[in-house]
Amino acid sequence: MTNVPISGRRLVFSMDLRRARIAAALVAIIVMALLPPAGRAAATGWVGDRHAAVRLITAEQATGAMSTVDAGLQIRLAPGWHAYWRTPGAAGIPASITWAGSRNLRSAALSWPAPRRLPLDGLQTYGYETGVVLPIALRLADPSAPLILHADVNYSACKTICVPYHAALDLTLPTGLALPGPEAVLITAARARIPGSLAQLGLTLREADVAPAADGRSALILRLAMHGRPLVHPDLFVEGLPQGAPGRPSLSPSATGRTVTLVVPRVHDGAGVLAGRRLAFTLTDGTGGAATFHAAPRLVSAAARPGRTILPLAILAVALLGGLILNVMPCVLPVLSLKLFALAGLAGAERRRVRIDLLATAAGVLVGFAALAGGLIALKQAGAAIGWGIQFQQPWFLATMTMVTVLFAASLWGWIEIDLPGGVATRLGTVQLRSHSGTAFLTGLFATLLAASCSAPFVGTAVGFALARGPIAIMGIFLAMGLGLAAPYLLGAAVPRLVSLLPRPGRWMLGLRFAFGLLLLGTALWLLSVLVRAGGGAQALLTGGFAAGLLAVLAARRYAGLARALAGGLAGALVVAAVAVAAVLPRAPEAAARQLPAGPWRRFDQASISAEVARGRIVFVDVTAAWCLVCKVNELTVLDRDPVATRLRASGVVAMRADWTRPSPVITAYLQSFGRYGVPLDVVYGPGAPQGVKLPDLLTADAVMRAFAEAAGPPRVAAGGTSE
Amino acid sequence: MVSSIQSIGSPLLRRIGRRAALAGLGGGLLSGLALPARAGTLPLLPAALRRLVPPEPAPKAPFTTGAGQTRNLAAWRGDGVVLNLWATWCLPCKAEMPALDRLARIVAAAGIVVLPVSIDTGGRKAVVTFYRENRIAHLPVLLDPEGRMVTALKAPGVPTTVIIDRQGRMVGRVEGPVQWDASSSVALLRKLVGAAS
Numbered sequence: 001m002t003n004v005p006i007s008g009r010r011l012v013f014s015m016d017l018r019r020a021r022i023a024a025a026l027v028a029i030i031v032m033a034l035l036p037p038a039g040r041a042a043a044t045g046w047v048g049d050r051h052a053a054v055r056l057i058t059a060e061q062a063t064g065a066m067s068t069v070d071a072g073l074q075i076r077l078a079p080g081w082h083a084y085w086r087t088p089g090a091a092g093i094p095a096s097i098t099w100a101g102s103r104n105l106r107s108a109a110l111s112w113p114a115p116r117r118l119p120l121d122g123l124q125t126y127g128y129e130t131g132v133v134l135p136i137a138l139r140l141a142d143p144s145a146p147l148i149l150h151a152d153v154n155y156s157a158c159k160t161i162c163v164p165y166h167a168a169l170d171l172t173l174p175t176g177l178a179l180p181g182p183e184a185v186l187i188t189a190a191r192a193r194i195p196g197s198l199a200q201l202g203l204t205l206r207e208a209d210v211a212p213a214a215d216g217r218s219a220l221i222l223r224l225a226m227h228g229r230p231l232v233h234p235d236l237f238v239e240g241l242p243q244g245a246p247g248r249p250s251l252s253p254s255a256t257g258r259t260v261t262l263v264v265p266r267v268h269d270g271a272g273v274l275a276g277r278r279l280a281f282t283l284t285d286g287t288g289g290a291a292t293f294h295a296a297p298r299l300v301s302a303a304a305r306p307g308r309t310i311l312p313l314a315i316l317a318v319a320l321l322g323g324l325i326l327n328v329m330p331c332v333l334p335v336l337s338l339k340l341f342a343l344a345g346l347a348g349a350e351r352r353r354v355r356i357d358l359l360a361t362a363a364g365v366l367v368g369f370a371a372l373a374g375g376l377i378a379l380k381q382a383g384a385a386i387g388w389g390i391q392f393q394q395p396w397f398l399a400t401m402t403m404v405t406v407l408f409a410a411s412l413w414g415w416i417e418i419d420l421p422g423g424v425a426t427r428l429g430t431v432q433l434r435s436h437s438g439t440a441f442l443t444g445l446f447a448t449l450l451a452a453s454c455s456a457p458f459v460g461t462a463v464g465f466a467l468a469r470g471p472i473a474i475m476g477i478f479l480a481m482g483l484g485l486a487a488p489y490l491l492g493a494a495v496p497r498l499v500s501l502l503p504r505p506g507r508w509m510l511g512l513r514f515a516f517g518l519l520l521l522g523t524a525l526w527l528l529s530v531l532v533r534a535g536g537g538a539q540a541l542l543t544g545g546f547a548a549g550l551l552a553v554l555a556a557r558r559y560a561g562l563a564r565a566l567a568g569g570l571a572g573a574l575v576v577a578a579v580a581v582a583a584v585l586p587r588a589p590e591a592a593a594r595q596l597p598a599g600p601w602r603r604f605d606q607a608s609i610s611a612e613v614a615r616g617r618i619v620f621v622d623v624t625a626a627w628c629l630v631c632k633v634n635e636l637t638v639l640d641r642d643p644v645a646t647r648l649r650a651s652g653v654v655a656m657r658a659d660w661t662r663p664s665p666v667i668t669a670y671l672q673s674f675g676r677y678g679v680p681l682d683v684v685y686g687p688g689a690p691q692g693v694k695l696p697d698l699l700t701a702d703a704v705m706r707a708f709a710e711a712a713g714p715p716r717v718a719a720g721g722t723s724e
Numbered sequence: 725m726v727s728s729i730q731s732i733g734s735p736l737l738r739r740i741g742r743r744a745a746l747a748g749l750g751g752g753l754l755s756g757l758a759l760p761a762r763a764g765t766l767p768l769l770p771a772a773l774r775r776l777v778p779p780e781p782a783p784k785a786p787f788t789t790g791a792g793q794t795r796n797l798a799a800w801r802g803d804g805v806v807l808n809l810w811a812t813w814c815l816p817c818k819a820e821m822p823a824l825d826r827l828a829r830i831v832a833a834a835g836i837v838v839l840p841v842s843i844d845t846g847g848r849k850a851v852v853t854f855y856r857e858n859r860i861a862h863l864p865v866l867l868d869p870e871g872r873m874v875t876a877l878k879a880p881g882v883p884t885t886v887i888i889d890r891q892g893r894m895v896g897r898v899e900g901p902v903q904w905d906a907s908s909s910v911a912l913l914r915k916l917v918g919a920a921s
Contacts, residue, residue, distance in 0.1 A: 091815040121766060121819045160900030161881035162814035243857065 042181030052157035064178025089125035101150035113193035114290035195290035202228025233286035244268035275299035322458035323484020364444020369482030395535030467677035545578020604658035686711025769909035779893035783876035790865030804917030
């Protein structure tokens, strides 16, 4: 430093001054940082922890000589944490504020944006995820004086554990120009989410009833007339119940589509308690808005519940047809047709026995379908997410049915001595009946089980229709399907002469059995392909390995010498290889699910639909599943061909695919919001149809293009109050 | 075809065939179950438990019974204790209560007690009403409205459960609800608590 020339010394001096300025600035920053966070007009600091915190915000930065101030309580929540609505449901502490210690405050009114449903293990709570602003309307006693707020806030926030929070918030609003603060936009957005009136949603309440249900519970039934757009994803929250915290309502549109009936099942309180009691209902419709209304439900008998309406004959016919077609599906065909051929050999001589046998088989089929219907009814009452095809979402079902079909293929090829169901034994090309009616009954039952592992056209439509309705409808439609499946046998029982017209079993049966075995093997391969998508590649490999190993073992038994040795070696190698590869494969069924679908298809993202529509785009949603034949038909004939294919790839069109191959509560809820319980479902959204245009099950290019045109057109103006 | 098998094969081979079929079916079922997806039930204890190694001394904080008497954990020395902090406003607590009730019935004979301690400010009335509405039959009414046990255990929230062995030491801790009555949960609990003396 001493060697620096004079100019350098001056430099040193100015560096000293700069250092001093820097130091002063640092000190100022440190002091300001250490100062307690003062309630800057328009927002207090956050009080809480990293999971949940609150602060008080105001829309303006000063009182502006007005007697009201728009304020809000903002709750910030970490991912996975939630806070509660004013009626929390089964458990929870909603935010409550006391204002003792405030000055110049005459009143404070807290409002609640529309809640979301937060279930846990069957228990229902209602609240908010990721955060919420609760708007507060403050009234001043003296508009010309500043407003000094002291708020004591109590609330609970939960993820896997629940934490009670308390926060003391202080905010002073000075007098002065009421410039909007940066938090004003938060409060405005929150006010927009407060439920409005039914009329604003284009709805009128026609009826509110309560009917007794099992176990001393009750069901609330609301009938709403829709004047404008139809409800898309309605959910209903009930307040004023002494005990209940009910689950999602079911949705039944009327035949004309102008009214919709919402049924809240299994409300904990009895019908007698709720009749005449004034309840508050909050209806939300996804992004479509929310409304709160009051009603005192009338007591009605259980028979008045919807779902007991007369079934349209058309759906019963569809169910019958579906059942008939099931007869020729590759999984059912071998078992039942062999049965018929066995009987052909007997006809003439033992007509009576033929009759009884066929009747017993038909009875087995009907009982099997009744049992299926009963199971689905029970699941639906329990509130489980059901739909046709859920059996294909369960890996254990697919694996078991693969093994069963492989075993029967082996038995058809004579590799194993299992008596085919119904006591049909195959010897040297003849088919003999060795059963009595008990076994015949079991054949019918077994055929139903196999039918459930095939999908067939019309079955999906009929069942989807049934599941949207009540127990009587479900049972009726399933019995109609059973009748369709049992039709050939009922016919044979009625006219045994027809059976004697069938060709007598002979050596040609060997060829037929070989072909049937191949059919069953084909079914097994198809089931494995569904298993890849539903359970992951590792699982499918394991099952496929077992199946192939089993086949090889059985083949080894059948053949002698070199063939046996080869087959035995192959069996061992296959099983070991399958297990090894399955163990090494990265177990990532989730990764497979995360793969983007090919072509123009994006992953289904319900939340972004309204954003895209707001940008003027058209959104085409296709809900599909690996096992769904009608979906494949739609793809091949309409979606992958012009003109629809080009339209889907156009800019301004977003194509989304929702894959229901695996259980997905989100997709199940989406299906149910349209009153559907199965796939396929295709919906077109656009500026002209923000709530979506539902397309028919079996698509035609015309229908799709018309829906595109409607969605692209101008928004429809809500019609006046036309009644049903 | 079948008769040729009969002549070639011995009854042993026939049995092998049937066993092969059964094995195949079993294998198929097992492979379906081998990589199961979790359903919506509560977590199991082996997954949710955080072992305390070495074990820590149990807290000495007192709590009151429904009859108004003051107790602390020393009264249960010699028994295993499942101490569960909960509240009626806590949904996960409510979800696991039936399982805790069933657990109490299952392990009573083994000398393991379940002590749910409620931190409700509403006190006895809130707990008794809750037990009645949810048909809880095997659990005592224990209260800690001032939250002394919460402080002693440094619990971040409810439900928080600690497992105490027969020597009065905390051997495990869970934050969140558990499927207490599942067989794997009960088995782990018995192991943690130790054999009856």
